[in-house]
Amino acid sequence: MQKSGTTRTLATVRDGEGAITSRVRRTVLPSGLRVVTEQMAGARSATIGVWVDVGSRDETASLHGASHFLEHLLFKGTHERSALDISVALDEVGGEFNAFTAKEYTCFHARVLDEDLPLAVDVLGDMVTSSLIAADDVEAEREVILDEIAMHDDDPDDVVHNLFAEQAWGATSPLGRSIAGTEESITALDRGRIQRFYRRHYQPHRMVVAVAGNLDHAAVVRHVRKAFGRRDWLAGESEPTGPRHVSKKIRVHPGSVETTRPFEQVNVVLGMEGLARGDERRFALGALNTALGGGTSSRLFQEVRERRGLAYSVYSFTSQHAGSGLVGVSVGCLPNRLDDVLDTVRLELSRVAAHGITEEELSRGKGQLRGGLVLGLEDSASRMIRLGKAELVHDDLLQIDDVLDRIEAVTLDEVRDVAADVFSRPEILAVVGPSS
Structure with missing residues (x-):
């Protein structure tokens, strides 16, 4: 029998008449996956975000741009859904979904009507745990990312802020490098390295499923167990990864x-x-x-x-x-x-x-x-x-x-x-x- 994990209430907010307007609850599954929800009184929507503790500062020089590349690839298909299936699933219920990569984390998110939250949980769980990272998709998406890099290179605000970060932290520092990568680094990345990066970093103890809206916490946890339990992804036991810390202050270069x-x-x-x-x-x-x-x-x-x-x-x-x-x-x-x-x-x-x-x-x-x-x-x-x-x-x-x-x-x-x-x-x- 699967262990249930630990659940606690982090906050409860009431109005002047004592009615609950917001409640935040947190469950840590045995695998280390954390589920944090906020029940919002009066809401008719719900938003889910799958947060992964990996970003561009976790990349070596030979993996520059891998986090952002992987963000794109997780929309391209799983063992159960094609890229079109993923898009259709949320489009047909009027949902909004997307993702973004930062220097210290990656987030996949979807906003739907409250009644469609189980579907959103299932689609994102499938994408994050069971992506195929197919060779053809890697090659096709490589061109898309190169296009995106060229687009950012035409935006003066993007260029100057990337240049500022590079000067501050150094061109060889993970913090100083651009999130999207360069034409050279993206061209050099192959499927094998991206897939190994995926398997190494996309682990339950490095993830948080955050959901807010009209919801029931226990039901959300059940949906997460089912959606993220594909292919025994939740089978192991681990403690969650804590906040990112560095042993010493990172030097800034004037x-x-x-x-x-x-x-x-x-x-x-x-x-x-x-x-x-x-x-x-x-x-x-x-x-x-x-x-x-x-x-x-x-x-x-x-x-x-x-x-x-x-x-x-x-x-x-x-x-x-x-x-x-x-x-x-x-x-x-x-x-x-x-x-x-x-x-x-x-x-x-x-x-x-x-x-x-x-x-x-x-x-x-x-x-x-x-x-x-x-x-x-x-x-x-x-x-x-x-x-x-x-x-x-x-x-x-x-x-x-x-x-x-x-x-x-x-x-x-x-x-x-x-x-x-x-x-x-x-x-x-x-x-x-x-x-x-």
Whole structure:
């Protein structure tokens, strides 16, 4: 008899009259596969995401692009379904399904009517556990991916952000390499290496099935057991893989890099080393980032676009990973405005590093973060993403009220301290545009 696994309730939210509006439950199967669900009162849809603890930073140089290549191939057919069968199964019930690859994880997801959730679980379970990785599909999809790489190479924003990461972490570092791979690396990948990568990384203890919407947790677990139990995939016993950790901080390389493309604009990313994912100062940095370049009232938008008219688009960003992180400002401008743009951005960063931000800017930044968080969790897809990331990446599901409290607790002194630290670090600059 198969062991049942362990189940516990992570959170229960009630309205003012005591009725349950949301309940989060988690089951760990003996194989190590985790099933995390959020029951949403009043929802008529459900979203499932299968999260795999593998991304581009797990690739060697000879496997560059394998995670993204594999993401494509899992849609191409299984022992039970052809590629067309997979597409038809969800299309005929009006479902939406797709996948994405990041530096530290891969996610396959589907959004359906609540009554069609068992079908979505079955299709994704079949794809993830029983893909054929057929030789003909590898060759056909290779051309599709090369097309995708060429498309990204025509997008100035993609080019400059990839160049910025490459300068920051190094062209030979897994974090510094592009997620999709290069023309050379994709051309060199063969079926055998991709299949071995699939078997090595797509294991139950490295996966999370996250589901949100109108659902019953016990029923979801039963459907997952059936769908993922094909070909004895759940037969072994293992402990789940914990959050990704690195033994030491990953070095960031300051400096500048420039490449020529036949674009009308110059695209620039100016930044520096930021905070790693687990840094407790991340809430202060989030408020700072929003106030600095997170909207039309932000300091950078007002100074660069509204007052000086130097660029149409300007924003700041943060990226946080295990062992490292980056902060930066992204701008697109006419070539003859580049020097003025860089001078203005550097001046604002130096001012923030020296003096922090104002009470009014902090209040606006907090408001933006709070509103973005709550409004972004109005549908089952957003809730699923929150569940999946919390379980796979953070191993800690902060309740929404807890996150709001953490945001509200950020002080001006905390923001000033993190600004003085981060924005005084050595500069990283990436520039992409037409030849001068």
